[in-house]
Amino acid sequence: MNYSDEFNKIIEEVSRMLGRPIHKDKYKVIDRGVPHSPQSLQTGMMGVYTFWYNGTFLKIGKAGPKSNARFFSQHYNPRSAxxxxxxxxxxxxxxxxxxxxxxxxxxxxxxxxxxIDILLDVSLGIFALELIESALHYKYEPIYEGFVTQR
Known part of the structure; x- marks a missing residue:
């Protein structure tokens, strides 16, 4: 499945529908594939990260511009956070x-x-970051997000 195209469509349609379109020049979707090598957030960027395995999303999360460890390394170590x-x-x-x-x-x-990562220009603000993360949560229902008892 081409999730890069689907993520682009979600970002563009949801943000436009809310009257504050997020333009393609302010973000990019990077499919790091399998196997993958995580990359650091560049200065002035924030991101949404997704992990997919065996037909389902496991985790979808966000990292602000000062949370590079969350974006880059914490998810690979069970005791890091x-x-x-x-x-x-x-x-x-x-x-x-x-x-x-x-x-x-x-x-x-x-x-x-x-x-698959979505890198966003920090000028979009934290609410844009949260909007994209939430839209992807809603669409894909990652299995390691939220409390099972609340589903």
Missing amino acids: QSTLAASILDDKNMKNKGINEDNVGEWIRNNCRR
């Missing part, structure tokens, strides 16, 4: 049969998950 992709995978009983453990979970994510 609260609510990381690595910790969620280790806690998921459906993932137990894949030979994943605390020592190799980061490598497993890089080798098995498709990562």
Whole structure:
């Protein structure tokens, strides 16, 4: 599936419908593929990151311009922060049969998950970042977002 085109369509249609269009020159969608190598946020940028595996989105999150660690590295280490992709995978009983453990979970994510990033110019503001993250949450319902009991 061409998620890059779909993400572009979501960003353009939702922002235009709300009367504040986000123009293509203020953001870019980068499909890092599988395997992938995470990249740092550049100065003046913020981002939405997505992790896809086996037909579903696992995690979709955001990182502001001062949150490069969140964007670049925290999701690959289960002890680096609260609510990381690595910790969620280790806690998921459906993932137990894949030979994943605390020592190799980061490598497993890089080798098995498709990562697609949306980089936004900081001038768009935090509400644009949150809008895009929320729209993607709504559309794709990533399995490691929100509380299962609230679904």
